[in-house]
Amino acid sequence: MTSALPDRSARGRALLGLALAGLLALSLPASAAEEPLVTDRPDQTESAEVVPKGTLQLEAGWTFTRDDEGAAWLEQHEIPQTLLRVGVSRRIELRFGWDGYATSEIESPAGRVDHDGVGDASLGLKALLRPATGREPQIALLAGTTLPVGDDEVTSDEADPELRLALAHDLTDRLSLGYNVGVARESEPGEGSRELAFGTVALGIGLGDRTGMFLELFGDTPLDSGDGDGALSFDAGVTYLLRDTVQLDLAAGRRLGGAAPDWFLGVGLSWRWPR
DSSP states (O other): OOOOOOOHHHHHHHHHHHHHHHHHHHHSOOOOOSSOOOOSOSSSSOOSOOOOTTOEEEEEEEEEEEEEETTEEEEEEEEEEEEEEEEOSSSEEEEEEEEEEEEEEEEETTEEEEEEEEOOEEEEEEEEEEOOBTTBOEEEEEEEEEEOOSOTTTOOSSOOEEEEEEEEEEOSSSEEEEEEEEEEEEEETTTEEEEEEEEEEEEEEEOSSSEEEEEEEEEEEESSTTSOOOEEEEEEEEEEEEETTEEEEEEEEEEEEESSOSEEEEEEEEEEEOO
16 A cells, blocks of 8 residues: 655645546537446446547546554545546547555654655556346446556556446436446556455446436455455445536545445546547
8 A cells, every 4th residue: 555645735736636637628619429327436346337439537536544553543545536538439439547646654653754756557457348238238348457657655556357247227207227347457656466356236326417426335355365355345425416527526425344444435426529
């Protein structure tokens, strides 16, 4: 893990940047979206939708996490956690991610340790394998890898690949169910890497024409029993469409068991540039 609460000026500049991005999104010329805006944030379950061909979709946000372990605790901030999705065909999108600027603070009986730095990037794609038909789910495949380009105190030092299958059902006009299964490698500087199997399930609830919420369970388990504990967490959140192509989100979650942060909070902004 990384570690340092930023000074107020650094934190302020990061939040100001996210606010300016929101103002830019709202100032873009209005244009009817060809398809409804579907994002891969703020939950852990990736959607089974690809962005329309010829469009760009940018999803960004800030996340705060806290983990308590007896007399020690860790607090971490990450911003702007950017994901750029590019529709290259009717069934394929390219994905470019960046963790953003990470800061954390670790407090223990031995004292306080602070770290901060620019995080790693990621590269991947999403392919729509099958659209929804009747009771059959929509299915998409996601493949990607992290790129260890971050600062020494933040980077994982390794390129960690991930393979994920995303499935989605429309249960009613107001309810949807999405779930993911996959495998990934996770690296920590000085601690090597481990292979994980993971899964998520999220219930989406439409509260109105522009407002929605979700409830989600997600977790992982090492493929090798000697690689430590798995984790299980719960989160929930709301989304609000400012415009057909601009969405705000808010989410919070907590650990139910295993090696995961005790709780986290995040806010974000997503927008699409129609062709």
